[in-house]
Amino acid sequence: MSTSTAIRRDTATFRPGSRRQHEVTRLLPTPLLVIVIGVLAAIVLVPMLYIFLASINTDISVARGDFWPAEVTFENYTKIWTSVGLANGLMNSVLVAGSTAVVSAAVSVSTAYVLVRYQFRGRLTILRGLLALQSIPGTLMLLPVFVLFSSAATYLGVRVIGTQWGLFLTYLTFALPFSTWVMVTYLRGLPRELEEAARIDGASNLGVLFRIILPLSWPGIVVSGIFAFLLGWNDVLFASVMTRPESQTAAVALQVFGSSAEGGAIPFYGQMMASALVCAAPVVILYLIFQRYLVGGLTAGGVK
């Protein structure tokens, strides 16, 4: 196909990060850039430093509001693996959130493609409806969704509650409206000309989607995937009622640390902070890996 070869050839001319590209696309003067990054990094890192210090501090010292540890101990980082079964939780979280991200990205690309490129009755209603669905509070949905899933077990004999499937389906559905919208705004930005060229070459709808749209949409796909991933990663409300110990996600496992029993002992602040950092790590690392796909969709993809 001539179009796609053209794309590949052009890509070679403007590689992201090349010197010329760098100068031309510069957005901020260097001093300002340094200030912006410095300030924002400080905003993030000061509380993060507090979290880290708390994770190596004693619980009593944290409860008293001390910033610097009274004594340094790293044992919280070893304890969390046995006390709450963090490994199992992390595995479930990665499994559920990861598959949610992949499937939701795939479904939302194709849905958004249809919504952006084709005219049909009810199109605008769907677009708006998707946003309206976003505004439904989770607390309103929890009970009905549970009733629905549990009746699936009663009437269809399909056990959903307590398995990763229930969570996966729920997260996928809740992630879809937003993921689709991210893709809609992104796909709108793509010029039609390439697709038209491909069609003239005889490409089918699917062909256009896979060979033209998909390669150009990575930044949008990655972003919508990240959001879907984080939705599943951070949810507690649904996970707490729909999982059983063996299917529990990390966010639910962590809840234990947040609860201080009435009139009881001081919560394990140290373990809480340690496991929060441990749970954040995989996501940050995944992002480190995927963020290169965020670089210049059109520029890197090389439409021009």
Added chain:
Amino acid sequence: MPINSREESLLEGGSVTVTPPRPAEPVTPTVENDEPGGTKGGQRRRRMSSEKNRPLWMLIPGGTLMVIIVVLPMLLGIYMATLNLDQYSLRRWVSAPFIGAENFVEALTGTPLIRAIWLSVSYSLVAMIITLPLGIAAAVATQNSFKGRGIVRSVFLIPYVLPAFVVATVWRTMFQPGGIIDNALQGIGIESGLWLNGPNSYWTLIIVQIWASWPFIYLLALSGLQAVDHEVHEASAIDGALWWNKLRYVVFPYLKGPLSLAFLIGMLHHINNFTLPFVLFGLPAPSDVEVLPLLTYVTSFQSFRFGLSAAMAFVSLVLVAIPLFVYLRAVKLDDAETPGVRK
């Protein structure tokens, strides 16, 4: 979106092989419509393909999920809102007494619902207005590559990745009387008073919300920036445009779409955020931060008025949705007939 003609012509001139995108193309009001097929907008552009060949089946997977897992339960939820559903009738909820609109009337007249909606919407709005520039600045600052950019980008993501209850616990500890924030403020001579009770608590909620959610804006802005064509950069570079003018007239128009969406979704996230106020302030919440999710939660799980709580959620859904749709029209986020135009 007003634009000076100089840039438009520049953009036109910059394209070589492909018709350039027109990020700032003025959108005429008539373009927006529900059935774009036979209107000006539709006629202006060639149809991509014949109507017969529309792959509408691609909507089926998402649509099915939506209907089963969102629409059906929502209808069920609305039905529950018309029942006198409490701990006494919960077990046989299907046969709970039907009381029609009573719950809705009570929600509006007998509970602090309206005030809670006001608090939720106003705090969300304030937080969003401050979050937007932060997110945009972060996206713009990490757009150009430099050594360590990957690390910086990942660091910026951290607040969004931490579990909400950890974020809230940390800030709660920092904000407590005699905590590090008080100490720091005293160091510069400010006696701040209580952060977690009384009027300040409203601002505490906003501050923590901003900290937790600006990466969301940042991510969407970042994805928007990727859509800026290289030649647009080239054009403004040739033109010698100042960085500020370049940002404002050339780059920002590209962000309008993603950021309008971010604004909308961000607002909804804030309005529905339960964990943050719950862990920060506990229950019952100080009246200055008795936001919507806390109110519906208390109604559901402390008073066990499930029907009333569903009615509250539904009323707030409607009340929040109306301005949202006004907003949708205003920013033309769902504007149908502008493909190829980045907004």
Added chain:
Amino acid sequence: MKFASSKGLSAVVAVAALALTACSSGSGGSNSPAGAVDGAGKTLNVLVASNAAYPEQQKTWMTDIAGKFKEQTGAEVKFETFANANEELTRIQTSVVSGQGPDVYGLGTTFTPTAYSTKAFVTLGDGEWEKVGGKDRFNPAALGISGPDEDHQVGIPFVSRPFVMAYNKELLAAAGIDKPATTWDGLVEQAKKTTNASAGTYGLAVAYKDNFDPWKFIWAMSVQAGNPLVDGDTAKLDDPATKKAYETYFGWLTKEKVVSPDSVGWTNSQALAEFAAGKAAFFPMTSSGSVPTLNKSAVADKYDYALMPVAAPGETKPQDGKEVASILSGDNLVVADYSENKDLAYEYIKLITSKEEQLNYQKIFGDLPANAEALKELSSDPKLDAITVAAEKSQATPFTGAWGDFQLGLMNVVVQSVPELAGGSVPDSALAQRLKEGQDKVQSSLDRAAKG
């Protein structure tokens, strides 16, 4: 879909198969001659609070119990945990609505009235009591919040966690106090003697911003003054005794200045940390749950527990001679009405409320046994003296489905008063106004309870 990992899929199949077996084998099990229930091939699901202070020990305990249960009945026990009240309530709510979920629930005592009002749990008749080992095996005081009356009980007492007062022996001795006071007025006097604000030491460690502590103080003082807040179908939050309780509670900070000014922002944890750092002489309204923290702290060998004051503020002796030293607090076990393994459930309850298991539980977690014999055996232990006495002298909160709203109403008065409290005084009119609002709310809730 990449999700179809064989692990997930096989889990689904396994669970479905399990559910089918459970259904086909019908409810209950045939009693074997030895009296034990034959539960071979069945699984009993048990929902309990996750023990935040002893997570690892709890896991060991669960494995241990599951092993014993399997030995006795042949059935598996599968434990599920909830981390907080929030999770507990959503789990119960969803299970009640859908009619499926755990067979046995471990509930906080104050939640038992609500559980009762859902009618989703088994009301225990003589036969059921017999199956769990007989009603007389339990500490009679612990049965106080099992149901509205003796014939309608749903909750089987599991453990007691009575409230006591921790005190710092060293600080008391330094102030020349030989033993903790038994009246609230006396406690304030002792607190004044032990307060040394310039050194950052205060008489009392109190958590005004805790989500639970404040209502317990108000309730305790109010009951001691003869007002248990509910009188039949009438709420009595507007009673002078209740107002007096609030004034006393706030007065520690505003008038007597025996608590740290920072305590307006403290939760129970911070108050405990303050006591653990040796900065407070008394830490009232705590339980055996504070043991693990205190034993690791700076006051490890300087602290002891005492009964909380039993005479209402302004009084010198308990009303009617009845000493109320604590709220009846702990865990109850309830069996779900929808359960298809009820006999197994009773067998499980019988096992964990037996004398040996109760003593073992106490040793690991510190909670007092609900089993009468086990409790008796412990009362000879001097370290547990105050706590076991408190268990006997505790009074249950009123048994009404509206109790959740009472707690909320009591708490709300404190929460909304905190800014004024920090400012130095809570105006009388504001307090009266808040009490009136609270009264109206709980009264309407009580009215609905009467109808339900």
